[in-house]
Amino acid sequence: MTKFSKVKKWLQEKDLDAFLISKLVHCFYLSGFTGTSACLLVTNSAEKNFLITDFRYKEQAEAEAKGYELILWEGSLAQTLAKLFRQHGLKKVGLDQDEITLGTYERLKKDAPEVSFFPLQDPCVELRKIKTAEELELLKKAIEIGDKAFLHILEFIHPGLTEREIALELEFFMRRLGGTRNAFETIVASQNRAALPHGVASQRIIQAGELVLMDFGTVYQGYHSDLTRTLVLGEPDASQWERYNLVLKAQEAVFQKIQPGMRACEADALGRSVIEEAGYGKNFGHSLGHGVGLEIHEGPRLSPRDETILEPGMVVTVEPGIYLSGWGGIRLEDMLVIVPGGCERLTRSPQVFKV
Ligand SMILES: [Mn+2]
Known part of the structure; x- marks a missing residue:
């Protein structure tokens, strides 16, 4: 099983619609993206995975992160994510408890009031212990x-x-x-x-x-x-x-x-x-x-x-x-x-x- 399908399986076990990968090292681990500003939204559906970054990294993200739909920031990160949650009907979203700031958490709750957020350890932390x-x-x-x-x-x-x-x-x-x-x-x-x-x-x-x-x-x-x-x-x-x-x-x-x-x-x-x-x-x-x-x-x-x-x-x-x-x-x-x-x-x- 690839590390990516392990994350998908973990989402099912946790009964989540999606998890927001916020730590850059984990973005690289899963997607291969080497830029210094990004997060990944991995959903429980096979084909819906998003890499959210800004204008500076458009070309690089397209080249490096295969299998991810590229989303460029509009307004704030929280607004960009709230729009994605709405568009794809994501209601239960896991957040990286060791990475998301309280400020981002508060903005997400405000901009996406219909979504329930679950602070959890990123599944990549455990996966990374065993090297491929x-x-x-x-x-x-x-x-x-x-x-x-x-x-x-x-x-x-x-x-x-x-x-x-x-x-x-x-x-x-x-x-x-x-x-x-x-x-x-x-x-x-x-x-x-x-x-x-x-x-x-x-x-x-x-x-x-x-x-x-x-x-x-x-x-x-x-x-x-x-x-x-x-x-x-x-x-x-x-x-x-x-x-x-x-x-x-x-x-x-x-x-x-x-x-x-x-x-x-x-x-x-x-x-x-x-x-x-x-x-x-x-x-x-x-x-x-x-x-x-x-x-x-x-x-x-x-x-x-x-x-x-x-x-x-x-x-x-x-x-x-x-x-x-x-x-x-x-x-x-x-x-x-x-x-x-x-x-x-x-x-x-x-x-x-x-x-
Ligand atoms: Mn040492």
């Missing part, structure tokens, strides 16, 4: 660009560079290889700053013997990559080696044992328990990992609170870390896809610590 074969190919391409950038930075990095110079080199290199933008603000955090799990690159100059935590990724045709390595420039000391090996061990435990049928919170525990047993539980204050796809953070979350049952086709990061204020931090992050019986590692960057 095409999505997996695009994710692999994004990951490959990240892997190549890491190999490049191993050659490039040396004491005396600032964190920002390293970040810029990573970003420039990934763009040259076809990445359209950074997956998120690049993290290059050295020595004490490596204790900040999200320490974006600063002007700090890196010295020999220091920890350098790099967390970066790119976007390829909408799909994200996410990779973290922590390096020491020169000879790591005993505490650096000890903590690096512990984080590596936690990560390996997850890659060995994660499998379909397990809950996301159980996968989190596979890595977290290794760190807790070594006495560093309080130094690992974030989730073990997260889903990656059209967004850098999406479901499922490998966190102590996510009960999602893992299924083949889910793509997640595994990123245990240890952070000690005044000392620094170590995190290793790789991506995997759940497959029958286990997982397949998608990231290919070597586990290098000493450069």
Whole structure:
């Protein structure tokens, strides 16, 4: 079943006449439209589906969004939608509870008083957790660009560079290889700053013997990559080696044992328990990992609170870390896809610590 027919089936289950897809990522997911202003009105009838956008995107929407009738905004969005609801007799309409603003909701109720609105989670949120074969190919391409950038930075990095110079080199290199933008603000955090799990690159100059935590990724045709390595420039000391090996061990435990049928919170525990047993539980204050796809953070979350049952086709990061204020931090992050019986590692960057 295509993702589109899954949405149609969901509409029937919920007894809705239509659902308004408001989040751009979901518009792209279902229709292929890459513009930055649109919503989709998907109805329970096979042939009635609308892409609502403005004049700037007329030609692009016609080319990209096959199977959708193009509607250009007239007046306000609420008025345009109210007219569509009337024309097609749509009385029960679902709205994306996580995306529609209160202002839009109030205007819709005012302009379409005959329609009942139902705030719901967009069905695409669940569908997106399991990647199609095409999505997996695009994710692999994004990951490959990240892997190549890491190999490049191993050659490039040396004491005396600032964190920002390293970040810029990573970003420039990934763009040259076809990445359209950074997956998120690049993290290059050295020595004490490596204790900040999200320490974006600063002007700090890196010295020999220091920890350098790099967390970066790119976007390829909408799909994200996410990779973290922590390096020491020169000879790591005993505490650096000890903590690096512990984080590596936690990560390996997850890659060995994660499998379909397990809950996301159980996968989190596979890595977290290794760190807790070594006495560093309080130094690992974030989730073990997260889903990656059209967004850098999406479901499922490998966190102590996510009960999602893992299924083949889910793509997640595994990123245990240890952070000690005044000392620094170590995190290793790789991506995997759940497959029958286990997982397949998608990231290919070597586990290098000493450069
Ligand atoms: Mn991540």
